[in-house]
Amino acid sequence: MLVEGLDGRVAVVTGAQRGIGLAIVESLKRCGARVAALDLQPPVSDGVLGLGCDVRDELSVNDAFDQVEEKLGLASVLVMNAGVYPVVPFEETSLAVWNNTIAINLTGAFLCARRVLPAMRAARYGRLVAIGSSAGKAGGAKSVAAYAASKAGIMTLAKSIASEYASYGVTSNALAPALIDTDMIAGTKDLLAKIPVGRFGTVSEVADLVTFLCSGHAGYITGEVVDINGGFLID
């Protein structure tokens, strides 16, 4: 028996080449979803539809979802995970870095969500999960203003969608992870001592939480930001 609510569903995961995104792809696939993995270079994984997609680009997003619909069918799960994490002192943050961070982390989520929601509304079923960050709540433990602002944005975006689509059977939630062991946090290992549980989180732990939120067991959870941070930020 598989987790309820995912078997046969079409799920789209952005930023799926590695790290948290790849783990989410594997978790949803294990639970029976038919998964499309989107990234700049098409991810290659057994039993997964890998598609090249630049989430900053409306045409690229629309093209990728066209292919998902043609090859797998209408998506009922969207995980908005694509993101970059530039660590730059605030005064040295160029407009280009700022714009690129907002474009990938926030505008990309907007474009993907806007593309899938009409079909979810019509089907009266959908699950959206945005990967936010504790930095989006507290500003970040490093110099990550653009990242933190973009993550605050995506978590609020998830709530806005939740409000607007609640009556259509679509749930929309976010995660606020902190200090998950990926390439992205290579420069933050000094923060280990500040994590109450005494270790970094794993990508599979984040993926499991995403899978739970996409399952039939989370049908009344919407507009919620779930912390997964080993006690790093208790707010």
Place this chain on the structure above:
Amino acid sequence: MSSEFGLNLEQKTVLITGAAGGIGSRVADAFASLGARLCLVDREQSALDRLAATLTSPNSHLPIAADLADLTQHTAILDRCDEEFGGIYALVHLAAVLRRQHSIDDITEEDWDTQIDTNLKASFFLNRAVAQRCLKRNSPGRLINFTSQGWWTGGYGGSVVYSASKGGLVSMTRGLARFYAKSGITANTISPGAADTSMARGGQSDDQMQDFVDMIPMGRMARPDELAGAALFLASGLAAYITGATINVSGGQLMY
């Protein structure tokens, strides 16, 4: 949920308080269906016995009638649980008293004491006792406390004391999360929105209930079983990195 998803709650001992209530009984049902062994606590033995008879593997659970506001009863509950099952892995604590007065002016000192004693004071001593036993066995553990949307909103009028007790429960759980983090014991709260139970309907007219439902973006109250999923997930080994969190299960009513 399933073994493929790795919840792995088979044969795990779970203490559920408020087990005979509208939400508690559905939480018990969900854990039992995954093979957990339950210690079921509520005030009436007959209600617990009736519940146990409906659960998966009815004879493998332990229904114990108790008044948790009487702290002296906690040790006996935990001792019996240890004897029968060899130690509690997870506490899912729902037991609470709601005394909804018409207005703040109607609230008595006795209302205050009754709700704070049961909902907050008893919660602390029970949580701590369960965690102490996990530590003694060098075992991971899960403390899962059910709060209420009132923890954040402050409630409406005469439910302010209940809300204050539930706000205290969230603060307390956060403190426990920090304190026990290094020991593999997580502490989290689940904040249910309006669930369609007799407790939620108590003292409310149909019009008042409809006004309440109209505030919920999903346009309906939760079925009590919809509140069980978050407890299953938090209790599982999958949620080891989640501690100090509050999960609102509110149909979108509570977003902050």
